[in-house]
Amino acid sequence: xxxxxxxxxxxxxxxxxxxxxxxxxxxxxxxxxxxxxxxxxxxxxxxxxxxxxxxxxxxxxxxxxxxxxxxxxxxxxxxxxxxxxxxxxxxxxxxxxxxxxxxxxxxxxxxxxxxxxxxxxxxxxxxxxxxxxxxxxx
Amino acid sequence: xxxxxxxxxxxxxxxxxxxxxxxxxxxxxxxxxxxxxxxxxxxxxxxxxxxxxxxxxxxxxxxxxxxxxxxxxxxxxxxxxxxxxxxxxxxxxxxxxxxxxxxxxxxxxxxxxxxxxxxxxxxxxxxxxxxxxxxxxx
Numbered sequence: 001x002x003x004x005x006x007x008x009x010x011x012x013x014x015x016x017x018x019x020x021x022x023x024x025x026x027x028x029x030x031x032x033x034x035x036x037x038x039x040x041x042x043x044x045x046x047x048x049x050x051x052x053x054x055x056x057x058x059x060x061x062x063x064x065x066x067x068x069x070x071x072x073x074x075x076x077x078x079x080x081x082x083x084x085x086x087x088x089x090x091x092x093x094x095x096x097x098x099x100x101x102x103x104x105x106x107x108x109x110x111x112x113x114x115x116x117x118x119x120x121x122x123x124x125x126x127x128x129x130x131x132x133x134x135x136x137x138x
Numbered sequence: 139x140x141x142x143x144x145x146x147x148x149x150x151x152x153x154x155x156x157x158x159x160x161x162x163x164x165x166x167x168x169x170x171x172x173x174x175x176x177x178x179x180x181x182x183x184x185x186x187x188x189x190x191x192x193x194x195x196x197x198x199x200x201x202x203x204x205x206x207x208x209x210x211x212x213x214x215x216x217x218x219x220x221x222x223x224x225x226x227x228x229x230x231x232x233x234x235x236x237x238x239x240x241x242x243x244x245x246x247x248x249x250x251x252x253x254x255x256x257x258x259x260x261x262x263x264x265x266x267x268x269x270x271x272x273x274x275x276x
Binding site for chain 1: 186187188189196197199200201203204205207208211217218219220221222223224225226227229238244245246247248250251
C-alpha cells in the first residue's frame with residue numbers, strides 16, 4: 001500500500017486552491033474570477049485518463065462530478081454546467097466543472113485557453129465558496 | 139412509457155454521423171477530419187445535464203465514455219483523450235470524446251470553437267471507423 005500523501009500536480013496547486021475533500025476527490029477552486037470554475041482531482045497518483053481508474057473509482061468520480069455540478073448549478077443559477085477532462089497540459093487526472101451563463105467571457109465557446117485569469121476579490125470568493133458548500137450539503 | 143423513437147438534436151445530426159448504438163448511447167463521429175472526434179448521445183429526451191440522468195443511466199454513461207475513450211486511445215495511439223460535456227450551443231446532453239496528439243490543430247488548447255471543420259476523406263473515414271469498432275469489441 002502506497003502511504004505517500006496525495007499531492008495535486010504543482011501547476012494545479014498554483015492555479016487553484018483546495019476547498020474541501022469529498023470521498024475520492026479534492027474539490028478545488030480555480031484562481032480565476034471570470035467564471036465559477038471548480039476542479040475535481042481524484043486522490044490517486046499516476047492516473048492520467050478516467051479509464052485508468054478502477055471501476056469503483058470511476059463510479060465514485062461520476063457520483064462526485066454530478067454532486068458538484070448539481071450544487072454549482074443551484075448555487076449560481078447558471079445556464080449550463082460545462083464538464084471537461086482534458087489534461088493536454090497537466091497530465092494528472094482532473095475534471096473541470098464550470099458554471100456558464102449567456103454573455104460570460106467567451107460564451108458559448110469553452111473557457112480553456114481563453115484570455116488571462118482574473119484574480120478573485122476575497123469577499124466575493126468567500127461568499128461564493130460558502131454558498132457552494134451549503135448547496136453541496138443540501 | 140414514452141415510445142417516441144429517440145432522435146439526436148438536429149444540429150448534432152447535421153454535424154456528426156451515427157456509427158453504432160452501445161447500450162445507453164448513440165456513438166457518433168463528428169464530420170471534421172482534423173481530429174478523431176466522437177460524440178456519445180444518451181438516448182434520452184429532455185436531458186440537459188449529466189445529473190438529470192437517473193443514477194443507473196449516469197453509471198451506464200460513465201461506463202460507455204470510458205469504453206469508447208479506451209478504444210479510441212488504442213485505435214489512434216493519441217497522446218491524450220479529451221472528454222467534455224459542454225452543451226452551451228446544443229442543449230441535448232452529449233459527451234465529446236476526442237483523440238488529441240501533440241501538434242494537432244490548436245494543441246494543447248481545446249477543439250471546440252476552433253477554426254472550421256474539414257471534411258473527411260471517405261477512405262480515411264472508413265478505415266478509422268473500422269479500426270475503432272474493432273477496438274471497441276476487443
